[in-house]
Amino acid sequence: MQITNDERDAVYKTIFSRRDVRSEFKPDAIPDDVLTRILTAAHHAPSVGFMQPWDFIVVKSQQTKAKIKAGFDLAHAESAAMFNDEKMSKYTKLKLEGILESPIGICVTCDRSRNGPVVIGRTINPEMDLYSTVCAVQNLWLAARAENLGVGWVSIVHDDVLKDALNIPDDISIVAYLCIGYVSHFNDKPELEKLGWLPRRNIDAAVHFEGWGKTAN
């Protein structure tokens, strides 16, 4: 099957206009068929040895979200103390989650023992199951953007908070907590770039030819 030029352009448009969303969530409900489509897109991610180690826990209850938000608040304070004075004052002004404002949260987990201990492609690098789960997150993030839904990844929370709030067994690894909802708008650039936290690296510095270090073709 060939991809048409219009379809190609739509994929790139989705990639370049995807944003991490925190402040712009609207409360509008996400229809079940839309939620099913983005979860199905996530479920079609590549995975090491076709292991499909992920699970998706959908969170709609404000009570459960409040537990997670309380965990974020503690972890956020703990994190602030790790920055030097100048960065700390900038850091504390950032909005780094939309847990309560977004209508749906999704916790993405990885069952590292799914399908037994020996997995094609994970024999030498055991972390490949976690990377596969991140591929599912990215599929979900892009599919959501194609549905005009915003996604915000919240990693400033301890695993035990999520395990407790969501009844996740001890042997299941947490990969992501995502906030999902319709948005007032998508920013044209990452917020951290706009606020001068960090610039986007030049692509020419990121691409190396024939080995580490030679960055111009």
Ligand SMILES: Cc1cc2c(cc1C)N(C[C@H](O)[C@H](O)[C@H](O)COP(=O)(O)O)c1[nH]c(=O)[nH]c(=O)c1N2
């Ligand atoms: C693994 C991981 C973890 C996090 C993030 C991303 C990823 C990939 N990001 C979002 C991150 O700040 C954002 O992706 C970059 O700033 C680039 O912006 P865009 O995603 O292009 O808008 C993120 N953002 C946030 O506000 N709180 C968070 O805890 C996290 N955690």
